[in-house]
Amino acid sequence: MYILNNYIVHIDTKNYIADYRNPEKFIGFCKQCNKYNNCWACPPYNFDTEYNITKYNRVYIIGTKIIPSETIRSRCDNAENxxxxxxxxITHVRSKLDRQLLDLEIKYPESRAFFAGTCHVCGKEDCTRLTNNPCRYPEKIRHSLESFGFDIGKTTKELLDIELKWSNDGLLPEYFTLVSALFTNEEIDIQL
Structure with missing residues (x-):
């Protein structure tokens, strides 16, 4: 159905924040999304995002390139399909990748995972943020790098050497790229 390639790099957290984070710009993009203020994994937040990442000295960036097979690409002959x-x-890959990231948090207790994109935990259920109720799954929810103001395009290009691809004429792109991360104080060898 597809081929997965993972690219993993690490960078000092202070350098990643200094060179790849621009909250004003990227939270501005979040405000244009229907998940803004409607999903507990998305901004605005009631906590200090910078504090939540500066307590870690290292960040492992994980780029997951998803290359759809030619069979799948040939079946996708219209925008809706x-x-x-x-x-x-993406949902299928995220279900596995998100579990692997949570497993890394268990293996390295002084770490915090960041998922690739918005929350997928509730699935078809509406997020409880819509009714101003607490998250149903606080132990499973994780934020994304972009929701903390990180530039994913610059991250993929400069750190992972991956060019982001987009759909042309409503057809599948050549590949999808998911960007997740693990902030930690340990030097580790991530195998996904």
Whole structure:
């Protein structure tokens, strides 16, 4: 159905913040999304995001390149089919990747995972943020790098040597790229 390639680099947290974070710009993009203020994994937050990352001295950036097979690409001959197929592939990959990141948090207790994109935990259920109730799954929810103001395009280009690809004419792109991370104080060898 698809091929997965993971690219993992690490960088000093202070350098990542200094060179790749611009909250004003990227939270501005978040404000244009329907998840803004409607999902507990998305801004605005009632906590200091910088404090939540500066307590770690190292960040492992994980780029997951998803290359759809030619069979899948040939079936996606219209925008609606392509959009649904792309969403299904990303959801499938995220379900495995998110579990692996949570497992790394267990293995390295002084760490914090960041998922690639918005929350997928509730699935088809509406997020409880819509009704001003606490998150149903606080032990599973994680934020994304972009929701903390990080530049994902610059991260992929400069740190992972991956060019982000987008859909042309409503068809599947050549590949999808998910960017997740693990902030930690330990030097570790991540194998996904």
């Amino acid at each position: 392509s959009k649904q197929t792309g969403a299904d592939i």
